[in-house]
Amino acid sequence: MFSSILQTLPQVLIDGLALGAIYAVVALGYTMVYGILELINFAHGEIFMTGAFVGTAVLFGFQGAGWLTGMPAWLSYLLIILIAMLVTGALGVGIERVAYRPLRKAPKLILLISAFGVSFVLQDVIRFIAELKTGNYIISTPQLFDQRYQLPLSSISSWFTDASVKANTLFIFVIAILLMIGLDIFVNRTKWGGAMRAVAQDRETASLMSINVNKVIVLTFFIGSALGGSTGVLFAQQYGTIDPYIGFILGLKAFTAAVLGGIGNIRGAMFGGIVLGVLEMFASSNLGILTGGNFGAEYKDVFAFMILIIVLIFKPEGIFGKAIKEKV
Amino acid sequence: MGKLQTMLQANKLAQGLLLAAFILVTAGAVYLIDRSVTAFLLMLASLLLLYYTSFSNGMKWSIAVFLLVIVIPFATSGGTSRESYMEVATQCGIYVAMALGLNIVVGFAGLLDMGFIAFFAVGAYTYGIFATGQANNFISGELFPLSGESFWIFILIGGFIAGIFGILLGLPVLRVKGDYLAIVTLGFGEIIRIIFNNLEKPVNITNGAMGLSSIQPPNLFGFQFTFPHQFYFIVIGILLIVIFAVRRLEHSRLGRSWKAVRENEIAAQSMGIPLIRTKLMAFAIGASFSGMMGVVFAAKQTFIDPTSFTLIESITILVMVVLGGMGSVPGVILGASLVTILNLQVLTEFTSWLNQLSQQGIFEVPNALSPSKMQRFIFGMILILVAIFRPNGLIAARNRRLPEEAVKDPSPPVSKSEVQPD
Numbered sequence: 001m002f003s004s005i006l007q008t009l010p011q012v013l014i015d016g017l018a019l020g021a022i023y024a025v026v027a028l029g030y031t032m033v034y035g036i037l038e039l040i041n042f043a044h045g046e047i048f049m050t051g052a053f054v055g056t057a058v059l060f061g062f063q064g065a066g067w068l069t070g071m072p073a074w075l076s077y078l079l080i081i082l083i084a085m086l087v088t089g090a091l092g093v094g095i096e097r098v099a100y101r102p103l104r105k106a107p108k109l110i111l112l113i114s115a116f117g118v119s120f121v122l123q124d125v126i127r128f129i130a131e132l133k134t135g136n137y138i139i140s141t142p143q144l145f146d147q148r149y150q151l152p153l154s155s156i157s158s159w160f161t162d163a164s165v166k167a168n169t170l171f172i173f174v175i176a177i178l179l180m181i182g183l184d185i186f187v188n189r190t191k192w193g194g195a196m197r198a199v200a201q202d203r204e205t206a207s208l209m210s211i212n213v214n215k216v217i218v219l220t221f222f223i224g225s226a227l228g229g230s231t232g233v234l235f236a237q238q239y240g241t242i243d244p245y246i247g248f249i250l251g252l253k254a255f256t257a258a259v260l261g262g263i264g265n266i267r268g269a270m271f272g273g274i275v276l277g278v279l280e281m282f283a284s285s286n287l288g289i290l291t292g293g294n295f296g297a298e299y300k301d302v303f304a305f306m307i308l309i310i311v312l313i314f315k316p317e318g319i320f321g322k323a324i325k326e327k328v
Numbered sequence: 329m330g331k332l333q334t335m336l337q338a339n340k341l342a343q344g345l346l347l348a349a350f351i352l353v354t355a356g357a358v359y360l361i362d363r364s365v366t367a368f369l370l371m372l373a374s375l376l377l378l379y380y381t382s383f384s385n386g387m388k389w390s391i392a393v394f395l396l397v398i399v400i401p402f403a404t405s406g407g408t409s410r411e412s413y414m415e416v417a418t419q420c421g422i423y424v425a426m427a428l429g430l431n432i433v434v435g436f437a438g439l440l441d442m443g444f445i446a447f448f449a450v451g452a453y454t455y456g457i458f459a460t461g462q463a464n465n466f467i468s469g470e471l472f473p474l475s476g477e478s479f480w481i482f483i484l485i486g487g488f489i490a491g492i493f494g495i496l497l498g499l500p501v502l503r504v505k506g507d508y509l510a511i512v513t514l515g516f517g518e519i520i521r522i523i524f525n526n527l528e529k530p531v532n533i534t535n536g537a538m539g540l541s542s543i544q545p546p547n548l549f550g551f552q553f554t555f556p557h558q559f560y561f562i563v564i565g566i567l568l569i570v571i572f573a574v575r576r577l578e579h580s581r582l583g584r585s586w587k588a589v590r591e592n593e594i595a596a597q598s599m600g601i602p603l604i605r606t607k608l609m610a611f612a613i614g615a616s617f618s619g620m621m622g623v624v625f626a627a628k629q630t631f632i633d634p635t636s637f638t639l640i641e642s643i644t645i646l647v648m649v650v651l652g653g654m655g656s657v658p659g660v661i662l663g664a665s666l667v668t669i670l671n672l673q674v675l676t677e678f679t680s681w682l683n684q685l686s687q688q689g690i691f692e693v694p695n696a697l698s699p700s701k702m703q704r705f706i707f708g709m710i711l712i713l714v715a716i717f718r719p720n721g722l723i724a725a726r727n728r729r730l731p732e733e734a735v736k737d738p739s740p741p742v743s744k745s746e747v748q749p750d
């Protein structure tokens with residue numbers, strides 16, 4: 001049992017890290033919005049999904065125009081991601097304007113319900129457009145990079161079997177790391193980043209210090225949603241098939257990652273995402289072996305939600321979060 | 329117009345006559361016209377009209393029961409579409425009871441539960457497993473399926489087991505609040521669904537994604553319940569009990585504690601309300617209503633599988649509560665009826681009408697836009713619009729108030745039980 005787990009471990013780690021990187025970047029969006037508005041932006045999972053669809057649509061557009069053959073693949077990949085980021089960023093800002101801003105003084109429950117509403121509307125609108133254009137809402141994405149690299153691990157030690165890495169997976173790592181570092185620098189080093197941190201800490205005081213709170217909130221939504229959208233493109237490229245309902249569960253898991261790392265904490269979100277991705281991959285490939293075939297990979301989502309519940313019960317502030325005393 | 333309104337408000341007899349005329353016309357229309365959805369909806373609307381009359385409570389209740397038990401079943405028995413009307417009415421009743429259950433958790437106690445359908449599933453599977461041969465897989469002795477007579481006791485067992493699940497969910501999540509609670513319960517609902525979907529090994533308990541089929545229909549002294557118009561009476565019976573219980577609970581000590589916890593947990597706690605017990609009771613009671621209706625649902629469909637218990641169902645019930653007005657019993661009943669009828673009748677009728685149009689070549693409607701597929705879109709829009717424009721729902725919740733003089737005037741000592749909070 002132990003040796004068979006160990007044998008597949010390198011492959012599990014690679015796949016888990018790829019999934020974890022995706023979770024981490026989506027979790028950043030949750031964490032940023034939560035940090036500023038104390039709102040769980042449920043529609044964020046759907047923004048991620050929209051990003052995947054926009055990216056695929058642009059890719060089809062490039063294909064149709066015959067640009068793909070003329071352009072180096074990495075350039076078109078970059079262009080697709082940029083376009084998806086712009087579209088989803090704008091979408092995020094629009095959602096904030098329509099569904100959240102009128103409710104800024106309303107009770108939390110109402111905001112949450114509005115967020116659910118947005119997420120359902122987005123799912124159906126995207127399904128409708130996809131079905132209208134292609135006749136089916138489950139879409140397979142053409143892949144820009146389909147090479148695979150073999151890692152000859154078995155020649156290093158007989159403990160492992162060979163693992164393989166998709167070229168796409170490498171892209172995911174590179175882009176995710178670039179996005180995360182970029183965001184970290186933006187938030188911690190720039191003037192606007194400082195304003196964001198100030199608003200997150202105390203909205204009223206920040207507004208007294210001549211910070212335009214509304215602008216900062218809009219910016220936060222733009223950046224968070226653009227990050228989510230770009231990850232959607234990465235996801236579509238990595239896994240090849242997308243449908244309008246991928247966003248919800250993935251969003252939940254990304255939220256779990258954000259909670260795991262301490263919501264509102266950007267570095268925590270990255271850490272939580274990676275941990276959750278690796279754990280989930282490990283569970284999906286090894287649960288069957290560990291339980292003697294009684295419970296298989298279909299329980300991997302149960303596993304993820306269990307982690308969420310356990311973290312919330314025992315350490316609700318997350319691994320990197322600070323406990324907040326409630327004001328009476 | 330305004331004059332007419334004030335005159336009507338003052339004159340109970342005029343109200344009664346108007347209501348009677350309305351009921352007669354609509355019931356007659358349902359009886360005589362075949363397949364008229366409008367007439368059926370108008371007939372149901374007479375219940376809403378009844379709510380807005382200024383009769384005494386007892387009077388309203390007697391008229392409502394009379395309408396539900398005699399007028400509606402009789403009026404629908406006229407045409408060929410009787411079963412489809414009754415099916416809608418039965419589903420309506422099931423959803424109303426569930427929405428009332430969720431209203432206890434969300435509306436009274438302020439605990440946002442996004443996985444409420446899980447309890448419905450627990451109830452449905454409780455009956456489903458024992459009323460088919462499925463239970464033979466883990467209990468030896470070929471005792472199953474139980475006969476349809478066990479249905480009546482299973483209504484209670486289903487409610488009880490769902491209540492236990494409610495407590496099981498409540499215990500760990502008591503420490504989380506607000507948004508977090510929403511996510512955790514959502515996760516719980518998904519966990520339950522995944523488990524029901526996969527529990528065919530190591531022991532085959534739920535038959536996995538295949539579902540349980542040929543569940544025994546209820547049986548009362550040899551009388552078999554198979555048609556929707558027979559189930560209608562079972563549902564109405566349970567529903568009346570549930571409504572009665574909810575109304576009594578709302579103004580009981582427990583109900584007032586729920587509302588206190590909803591408004592401010594810390595203040596409620598410092599006033600001596602046992603927080604844990606109060607919250608757990610909300611979960612347990614809400615869940616048990618849902619579980620009871622789960623049993624009825626399983627017996628009515630005679631087939632259940634995990635696809636009936638997805639997240640969208642949980643959201644549907646939440647929409648009912650929010651649309652009607654969180655915490656308001658008449659509001660929730662209205663919300664649940666509206667959403668069920670929208671789903672089962674209006675959307676399907678509209679879809680078939682559009683299909684007809686495109687078949688005749690008058691108007692091309694892409695298949696992707698068929699209204700029954702746009703359910704999520706419609707729910708989403710309802711949620712957003714209600715949140716922005718009517719955050720209190722269609723019929724906002726009102727608390728009972730004690731007249732100010734009664735508090736100020738010290739001479740008649742006000743007994744504790746009469747004073748209502750807020």
